[in-house]
Amino acid sequence: MIGRIITARHGRPDLSRDVKITAREYGDWWARYDESGLAPGEAPPESLVRLAAGAKTVISSTLPRAIETASMATKGSRDVPADSIYVEAPLPPPPVPKFLRLQPRLWGVLSRIFWMMGHTPEGVESNGATWQRVEKITKNLEAHAEDGDVLLCAHGYLNWMIGRHLRKNGWTCTEHQGGHDYWSWRIYQPPGVKNEVGAHAAAE
Secondary structure, three states, X not given: OOOOEEEEEOOOEOOOOOOOEOHHHHHHHHXXXXXXXXXXXXXXXXXXXXXXXXXXXXXXXXXXXXXXHHHHHOOOOOOOOEOHHHXXXXXXXXXXXXXXXXXXXXXXXHHHXXXXXXXXXXXXXXHHHHHHHHHHHHHHHHHHHOOOOEEEEEOHHHHHHHHHHHXXXXXXXXXXXXXXXXXXXEEEEOOOOOOOOOOOOOOO
């Protein structure tokens, strides 16, 4: 029987967002974000630990925050393969005036908007190329699901993109927890499987 696909976002990284920086400085900040592991005291919700325990396969992005999330979710009880195909969609600093100083969260929103509109500096994966990567990711996850439940520990926006593509392929999001916050997760049932929607389910 085909298993479920579960996507989870990593826990809170060990890097402060309580600063105001320029767009150029945001590029440096984002690079440090990608190098960061989880903040001290971070712990997965018990619901994610249970999902990890019941998954036939657990995989993660190659970024430290995702690797540590997978390790915590599995309590270090198994090897978790990591693959760079699951890293977050790019967030190149937007082309805005140099004097503008904002918090990283706001820079992230602006960067995502400009990136979706086609702002892709040399060496940066474009929006279209990322969707092509997501198509490969969903095929990977669907292949893993043939053996049972698969849990992917990855990133917020990439997980959203994966969800869009899974639904396009007929998968149904039947339960979720945490919105798109740190440690949030979503469960997708395969096409043709009737499942009573859980308490946390939401129409997307």
